[in-house]
Amino acid sequence: MDIEALKTSTGVTDDPARSGSLPAWAYLDPDVYEREKHELFYKTWHYAGWVGDLQAPGDYLTAELIDQSVIVMRGRDGALEGFHNVCQHRGHRLLEDSGRVAAITCPYHAWAYDLDGSLKRARATEHTADFDRGCFSLKPVRVEVLADKFVFFNLDPDAAPLGPRVEDYVADIRRELPQFDRLVKVAPRQRTEEEERRYAENSTIRANWKIVMDNFLECYHCPPAHPGFLRDLTFDDLTYTGHELWAKQESGTRRPDGDRQIFWTLFPGFVFWNSGTREKQAIHAMNFVVPEGPALTSMGRMDVYRLPEEADTEEWRPDWGDVGGEDKSLCESVQKGLASLGYDRGRVIHNPGSGNNEEAMHAFQRFVVRALGI
Ligand code: FES
Ligand SMILES: [Fe+2]
Structure with missing residues (x-):
């Protein structure tokens, strides 16, 4: 179904006294679901956990969002950092649940990232031509603490602060x-x-x-x-x-x-x-x-x-x-x-x-x- 062609109206208007409820196609159409992933879930703020669980450098928690996984990490400088939970070598997942680490080490081939996401060790890469570790930092994710308590993340680098x-x-x-x-x-x-x-x-x-x-x-x-x-x-x-x-x-x-x-x-x-x-x-x-x-x-x-x-x-x-x-x-x-x-x-x-x-x-x-x- 072409969503563009349906853009005419969902029937949901600003005035609740006159508004229709969302039409059936908005719940059923797989194209709408794909659009929701990209335009709604990947661009809005989602709860990840309690800021009190991230006190010392290396404290981390992970959060899932549909098919995405995110790491929130307390850095050495005390700032909170967010990363996509995916290794830049061949895509293995990096961390599970929550805990404290000295470095983020991939379970697959043991590439190791510093707490700021930079790749600090990649085994046996001396003979790999033009291999530049600086090009393989973890991809950042926006993080914010709401009400001094709730950690939120947003996958959209341009999202307005929450x-x-x-x-x-x-x-x-x-x-x-x-x-x-x-x-x-x-x-x-x-x-x-x-x-x-x-x-x-x-x-x-x-x-x-x-x-x-x-x-x-x-x-x-x-x-x-x-x-x-x-x-x-x-x-x-x-x-x-x-x-x-x-x-x-x-x-x-x-x-x-x-x-x-x-x-x-x-x-x-x-x-x-x-x-x-x-x-x-x-x-x-x-x-x-x-x-x-x-x-x-x-x-x-x-x-x-x-x-x-x-x-x-x-x-x-x-x-x-x-x-x-x-x-x-x-x-x-x-x-x-x-x-x-x-x-x-x-x-x-x-x-x-x-x-x-x-x-x-x-x-x-x-x-x-x-x-x-x-
Ligand atoms: S996929 Fe992470 S080190 Fe290979
Ligand atoms: Fe109910």
Whole structure:
């Protein structure tokens, strides 16, 4: 399908009260998916981890983005550096997970790179004519730390810096979570067997990544589809705020302390929420979607941040029933439905001040349309 020919209109307009929702072809067409890779994912900012894990020179973490892998490294001069996680000899992957190294040594033929990405050793190259080590430095990747906590990367060398564009987002987080700056990343709680089984089942969804994000960003479906969720959250006071680059969903709860539940989303897919109380905050942060193909999506690794003095105590978590399993089955049904000859596109449900509102989803779809130029 020629996307250019379809550029006329997705039906997604600026005014949520009048906007259509994204048409089926935008979810199904493999050309759209390719375009999303290059124009959206490779040009936007993605979460990589906690800056506190990168304190000493040589501390590194790796992050995956569709078919790309990135290293974030604390350099000898104290600056954070980003590199594509690929050896310049024959393309082997360099580092896994996270840790500390004195040099980046390729497991294949042991080319060794300094912490600044320069190639410092290439075995047995004396007789290789005109071999210039200076031409084989690791390829750089843009890195930025958001809110003095979250490490982000962007594969686009010309991308606008993230921080200045989302100052209102960071200010909102700090206002709602007064202890935010004290939170540190902790080892995730051990899952029970039942949780592990559910996680394995629910963390891969046979649906396009935008279906998963759409579904996450609205609770219009909560009364019919998530009885367990609404035993904890109150639906009537659910509010949505949609911005150019982020969205916020907030509701009251039925918890004895009367805490509110807030989810923040930074487009395209960085999500975090406070699963503790306002006093004792615990946040869960993740790349909510990891596209695996046009019709397959995984959930990213979830990082947990807590107050240092709470790090060893049992983490309080709301009981939302099988909300993950319910969402998976909703998304997979929509994926099939979008391929139906009997479906074209729907409408954004606009209902400010009510839980029955798709305004945050609309903000996300506008972001997609702008990023793709469709
Ligand atoms: S591919 Fe890395 S040293 Fe050969
Ligand atoms: Fe849901």
